[in-house]
Amino acid sequence: MITDQLSEMMIRSGRVGSSELEQAMAIQAESGRILTEILIEEGLASPTDIALTFSELLNIPYLELGDEFHLKRDEYDMIPESVARRFCLIPLVKEEGVAITVVMKNPLDMDAVDTVRSLTSYEIHKAVSTEEKINAIIDKCYREEAYVEAGLKDIVDIETALGDAENFEQNIGDVDQLLVHANDAPVVRYVNLLLMEAVRDGASDIHFEPGENACSVRLRVDGSLHPVTPPPKSLYPAIVTRIKILAEMDIAERRLPLDGRFKFKFSGRVVDVRVSSMPLVFGEKVVMRILDKESLLLNLEDIGFEGQSLKRFKEVLAMPNGIVLLTGPTGSGKTTTLYSALQILKSPTRNVQTVEDPVEYLIEGINQMPIRPKIGLTFAECLRHILRQDPDAVMIGEIRDAETAEIAMRASLTGHIVLSTLHTNDSTSSFSRLRDIGIPSYLTAATIRLIIAQRLVKTICPSCKTIYQPDATEMEWVKQFDASAPDWTYFHGTGCNQCKKRGMKGRRAIFEFLEVTPGIREMVHDEVDDMTLRRKAIEGGMQTLSGNAFQRVREGQTTIGEAINVCMVD
Numbered sequence: 001m002i003t004d005q006l007s008e009m010m011i012r013s014g015r016v017g018s019s020e021l022e023q024a025m026a027i028q029a030e031s032g033r034i035l036t037e038i039l040i041e042e043g044l045a046s047p048t049d050i051a052l053t054f055s056e057l058l059n060i061p062y063l064e065l066g067d068e069f070h071l072k073r074d075e076y077d078m079i080p081e082s083v084a085r086r087f088c089l090i091p092l093v094k095e096e097g098v099a100i101t102v103v104m105k106n107p108l109d110m111d112a113v114d115t116v117r118s119l120t121s122y123e124i125h126k127a128v129s130t131e132e133k134i135n136a137i138i139d140k141c142y143r144e145e146a147y148v149e150a151g152l153k154d155i156v157d158i159e160t161a162l163g164d165a166e167n168f169e170q171n172i173g174d175v176d177q178l179l180v181h182a183n184d185a186p187v188v189r190y191v192n193l194l195l196m197e198a199v200r201d202g203a204s205d206i207h208f209e210p211g212e213n214a215c216s217v218r219l220r221v222d223g224s225l226h227p228v229t230p231p232p233k234s235l236y237p238a239i240v241t242r243i244k245i246l247a248e249m250d251i252a253e254r255r256l257p258l259d260g261r262f263k264f265k266f267s268g269r270v271v272d273v274r275v276s277s278m279p280l281v282f283g284e285k286v287v288m289r290i291l292d293k294e295s296l297l298l299n300l301e302d303i304g305f306e307g308q309s310l311k312r313f314k315e316v317l318a319m320p321n322g323i324v325l326l327t328g329p330t331g332s333g334k335t336t337t338l339y340s341a342l343q344i345l346k347s348p349t350r351n352v353q354t355v356e357d358p359v360e361y362l363i364e365g366i367n368q369m370p371i372r373p374k375i376g377l378t379f380a381e382c383l384r385h386i387l388r389q390d391p392d393a394v395m396i397g398e399i400r401d402a403e404t405a406e407i408a409m410r411a412s413l414t415g416h417i418v419l420s421t422l423h424t425n426d427s428t429s430s431f432s433r434l435r436d437i438g439i440p441s442y443l444t445a446a447t448i449r450l451i452i453a454q455r456l457v458k459t460i461c462p463s464c465k466t467i468y469q470p471d472a473t474e475m476e477w478v479k480q481f482d483a484s485a486p487d488w489t490y491f492h493g494t495g496c497n498q499c500k501k502r503g504m505k506g507r508r509a510i511f512e513f514l515e516v517t518p519g520i521r522e523m524v525h526d527e528v529d530d531m532t533l534r535r536k537a538i539e540g541g542m543q544t545l546s547g548n549a550f551q552r553v554r555e556g557q558t559t560i561g562e563a564i565n566v567c568m569v570d
Contacts, residue, residue, distance in 0.1 A: 015045055016049065071092070071141040079120070087115065090138060198288075201500075207287050208239065210285065214230065222507050316449050321414075323449060324418070325420055327421065327427060350393060354396075355397060383396065392417070422434075427537075432529075455509070458505075458558060459507060468490055490553070504559075512545045513543065550563050
């Protein structure tokens, strides 16, 4: 068998010992998993060891696939991205009408070979590389319809086809002319490719910003803005017009802020986009908010809830009445947590209703209502009507005024569980914030069950995560929160293709849980100041945002720098 030959060659080459191989084969006998994957996962052999052994055994080339490597357009067009990702392979060399060379993670995968052969009708020559390097090339080169960098070059080249750039800018006041250019293939292609790139990178927003002589385009990924290659300034008005056409906004109005919305399909799923435009000195700035339901975490454990906090949160949600508040700035993940809580509340035996501005994600089984202030349908007005609809649970997108807050609290007193958000920096200042907008302290003390302050911290990229030793300044920060900090093992990301050299990939929530115990309720009723209330809560066992952040550092999930960012607001 080929597997036996592979095992024998690995031992002969010294890449794996006989005892390690026996250990892997024992695991294989129990689990039925692939031997090479077991060797890698158990740390008995590296992916490069496996690839080199395949190369020697099958007499096929092993390719390093460095950062400078790039596929040609006619090569990757031959195989759909879905096939490349499914089988972890890339087409490397095309011999016109005869054969192609396919670089594979597993050259023994005959299903992959047959699939490529049926798609191309060519003879297949094999080569081998590691999964990480093949996936890096796929990420770098493939796009849903085309390679983005090629698309950007096409746009630059098409400037002359659109006419002299100077004349083009002089004519942008002509709406008909602008409409023609907005529907030109290069402009349409650029907008489509940028949207695909944003979804692929997990971006939450795309920013288009005009300058005097140039424009910039930036993607917000994991909370930070990152620049991408911008189009020529001469095409900027046409690109903005194209976006406004998609969002059904008034393309003739460039003096006032406008809002719109549209949807597009990507990889078989529908992505919602909210668009906002604003007039600046050198043109209109446009921000597109990407609402990708596929990326929405609806599992509390995946968000970051764990242990006692998770257990207690679920217990509070199971109560027949009371208010649960989530606090934090815009972009701290409050909406995701609310939607995750709705998934727990959702049941055939419950009527769950929401009032939102706007409805960001549609959830089957939940009655969701958007506010429309222009016609008088505010949060408070929506709530009045919702309470006549016999709800069991109500979610309010945000408490902004006394009227909304008071109706929410009256609803909780009459047998409803109410979830909402509030803009405060921490959990304990929520009570003073509600007092400031005119809510009596006795009412907040009687109705609020739980307040969760939330932030998002970036997590270390698992592909380039390495141990490092913090400097003295960083260590002093950590020692303030835990005297055992010098004994911890610290990690950071060195930067790789998977994280685009950033060292961080993805975000995880951290929390501050304030349960309104009888002692806290009495202090709220007596209008005790925030600092005294906070000290009492910490004495009672409340973990602060900073404490939770440094717990993530200790667990190797994030860096000291990320935790310090949270400390600045704690």
